Amino acid sequence: MVTRANNIRETLEHEIISGERQPGDRLDEPQLTKRFDASRTPVREALVELATAGLVEMQPHRSAVVAEISVHQVIQMYEVLAELEGLCARLAARRMTGKERAEFEKLHREIGRLIEKGDRDAFPTLNKQFHDMIHRGAHNEILEDQIGGLNKRLAPYRRIFHDEPHDLSIPYAEHQNVVAAIQNRDENLADQIFKNHTALRADRITDFIAAFDRRFQKRSA
Incomplete structure (x- = not known):
């Protein structure tokens, strides 16, 4: 079953892979909840999944960012x-x-x-x-x-x-x-x-x- 979090993750993943979002770009949760007309929970789930895949870096008390690789x-x-x-x-x-x-x-x-x-x-x-x-x-x-x-x-x-x-x-x-x-x-x-x-x-x-x-x-x- 495709969930709201999956849809958000797939959209953000495509934007990262396509280069629309560059390494180091912020992924502000309030902006994402507004953009996807979603609550904070599916947005957070999507970001956690992207972080697990190595595409996003989660930072305590700060916005997540597109992962930068050395x-x-x-x-x-x-x-x-x-x-x-x-x-x-x-x-x-x-x-x-x-x-x-x-x-x-x-x-x-x-x-x-x-x-x-x-x-x-x-x-x-x-x-x-x-x-x-x-x-x-x-x-x-x-x-x-x-x-x-x-x-x-x-x-x-x-x-x-x-x-x-x-x-x-x-x-x-x-x-x-x-x-x-x-x-x-x-x-x-x-x-x-x-x-x-x-x-x-x-x-x-x-x-x-x-x-x-x-x-x-x-x-x-």
């Missing part, structure tokens, strides 16, 4: 995410159905066509679908939930990479390799390729930290 924490999250993504690819190579494999191949070709057209705006959405298809193909709900939770926490920061032009042929080539490994049911290769694809490369970490510090620097009290 550069070190972001790097650690990507290290964990890379391992989980690799495991997903391994299981997908073993467990994907014939129908799922056909849809996976079709999506990959569609991404290739949009890159040829120079359609950069559509890439983030289709790229997410590509990853989601591998996650579902692993047929492991617990693993999928863990990856989903990390991706939600990282979503506001991942936009740093999309703000600057970069060569989309590079991730597409990496996609091609993981598609081939999964289609060939090569579990070890799929694991290694997708793990490397997800992990932050050493030559990008410096740029990432610089951009992260510039846009999401901790706000002084």
Whole structure:
């Protein structure tokens, strides 16, 4: 049963993940109760759920805020995410159905066509679908939930990479390799390729930290 608190949580979660609410932004309870025409109880429940998911920080005697994550924490999250993504690819190579494999191949070709057209705006959405298809193909709900939770926490920061032009042929080539490994049911290769694809490369970490510090620097009290 969908409760009022669930509706409020889903709305705020979408605003945080989409970047409409930035890290450090206040979530004032009186304003939220007025906005959602709700009592304090469902608003508080929604904020507690978001805090449990790591998207919000609850502060005693102060308004809750959208969670801010240190550069070190972001790097650690990507290290964990890379391992989980690799495991997903391994299981997908073993467990994907014939129908799922056909849809996976079709999506990959569609991404290739949009890159040829120079359609950069559509890439983030289709790229997410590509990853989601591998996650579902692993047929492991617990693993999928863990990856989903990390991706939600990282979503506001991942936009740093999309703000600057970069060569989309590079991730597409990496996609091609993981598609081939999964289609060939090569579990070890799929694991290694997708793990490397997800992990932050050493030559990008410096740029990432610089951009992260510039846009999401901790706000002084």
